[in-house]
Amino acid sequence: MKVTGIQGESEVIPSKHLLQSLEEAETVLPCLYQPSTDKVVQVTWYKVSPAKTKEQIIVANNADGHLAFGTWSGRVRFKSSEPTVDSTLVIISTEVSDEGDYICHISTFPSGNFEREISLTVWTTPITSLDPVVLKEGEPFKQVASCRSVARPPPQLSWDTELNGQSINRTSDNGAVSTHYSLHPLRSMNGKRLDCLVWHPVFQSPRRLKNLLVVHFPPHAEVSGFNEEWHVDMENAALRCIHGGNPEPTLTWTRILVYRGVHCGLDDWH
Template sequence: MPLVLGADMQGPEAWLLLLLLLASLAGRCPAGELETPELVTVVLGQDARLPCLYRGGPDEQVAQVAWARADAAEGARELALLHAQYGLHVGPAYEGRVERPPPRGPLDGAVLLRNAVQADEGEYECRVSTFPAGSFQARLRLRVLVPPLPSLNPGPALEEGQGLTLAASCTAEGSPAPNVTWDTEVKGTMSSRTFEHSRSAAVTSEFRLVPSRSMNGRPLTCVVSHPGLLQDQRITHILQVAYLAEASVRGLEDQKLWQIGREGTTLKCLSEGQPPPTYNWTRLDGPLPSGVRVEGDTLGFPPLTAEHSGVYVCHVSNDLSWREAQVTVEVLDPAEATGKQVDLVSASVVVVGVIAGLLLCLLVVVVVLMSRYHRRKARQMTQKYEEELTLTRENSIRRLHSHHSDPRSQPEESVGLRAEGHPDSLKDNSSCSVMSEEPEGRSYSTLTTVREIETQTELLAPSSGCERAEGEEDRDEGIKQAMSHFVQENGTLRAKPTGNGIYINGRGHLV
């Protein structure tokens, strides 16, 4: 049965009576529960939804929902009152900022706090009066995120050659404390400090480096992250490092351009720096010739004459320092330039000729040394060969003499040698043997073949003409000595009786 208030009971008295009535009925019905999160987070300036949902029986009804700010210092402060019959009532401190969000269910006591500010952060209490279950209450905490507004402050002017110097500092303040880092390819060090305030915290990060010209124009980015930001905030600073590079002059690479009568010749001064440098041209041995134009870093010449020869100086300076470079200009007559080219070619030819001559001499020396070396080796080999032949010949003669003079000779030894073509020829490749028998009936075989004697004599033949003649005489002498051991009889040669025979097998072959 729904509760109906009388027409004469309105205002605070009616609300108080209703609360007392509901409280008296709370112990008679089973208790329901409230669904309320412990923490609600909202970004500064956005709307905060404060949920409070009652879970009860199907016959239970929510009579009203009361919202209050629970402040320990100031006590409870009314936020809003939702009544099933009279609707929404907003406290004076929040007039115009509290609404009832859709969907508006009979058991849903959520409210919407518009345009949350940092002062709204704190604890809120939801008290639900139901019929017939009674009253229920729950608390939640509202957290207002204050996104940081980062700022970047460049450090003092950077100059090449300085030590560790502050390049920039980045500061961000918010609630809770933001995170500040650096994104850069420049090598350096960073440090951070945090300053706590009553409702926020400020973080300052510094980036320090050792300035060099390679850092000039490079980006240095401060990156700030915070839960109240949808994405990180980035602030980029372009480094400016003051420096001045060494100066140099270009334009004298081709000497053909610097001849009398040439037009359009220029000298260009090369340098760079921060801030951008200025250029100035002077002549070391006097003022600039008439007609010479100075256009920043370029020095332009009119048609060249002999008076344009001289030493020119380029001065480069900026706020940091100054540099200079000088070159010597020599304007040549075309004929002199050709003569110099001819002299250069002649000198090159002479150098090449000298080198070729040295190489040729070296080659001749190598050939002579190699020839002498091979000649000496051939002479040594010839001497060794002749010594071996002499020893061989002496051994052969000694062996033949031993056959002739041995007293142990047999009474009858004969060797038949078949002569093919000429009876005196000893160069037949066939071996001749004569079988003879002793009176006792023993048979003897051949002596050493004539081919062996011939081979021994042929080894004595040298290659040269004079030596060949001597060799032939020696060979004839050897043949004569060999023939002295044989007796020619009926076209055959019989060995003279000798006692130097040796039996080498059972058949009695005499060697």
């Protein structure tokens, strides 16, 4: 007699089979009993409640076919068209509430009943948000970005940056995790990378939420291009206004009348 997952009386009963699945994915609960002489009369799947009561999910036998019960109807099916041969159960679209213990109960003749117990853990894909803050040069040490994520199991968060700041991680009662990054804003930090990395078993590599730090600072304008060789009727003479500032400032050129005998240079217009 070949047994896969369900053990006969002469064999050691294994520990509970552990299985992991993902929310909204198809979950396959394996159960296969292949006796050499016994005949499988009926297959029944149960879900075990925290109070250890058994909720009937689906039943199949050679006489009446198969039937799913209650809210399980339309959500589960047998993998095989012959469930008394291959009793593997399929949850078509897995929900978080499906997490728990399941029992595959095989009734045979003449040997009797055999069971396999499976413990299902349902993971969820992280839902993550990154909330940056627009900063101003001169502000005190403050929080400049926060990253929050919710998943099963809880994800881990970290920052990828060259900035010299401090991060604080928190965990909420609902299982959400968050990380908060703080620093003293300087104009040299504007445009620097401050990415949030999300680490979770459903990801082969950490998921990256890209973010560039935004620091506002006032402009400092300087005029260049003039030299002492400028003269009347000179062609292609040009002045250039060099400025910094974030956000980009609006420039206005103004011509000022200078009386004869008054001398000025570019240093007078900084």
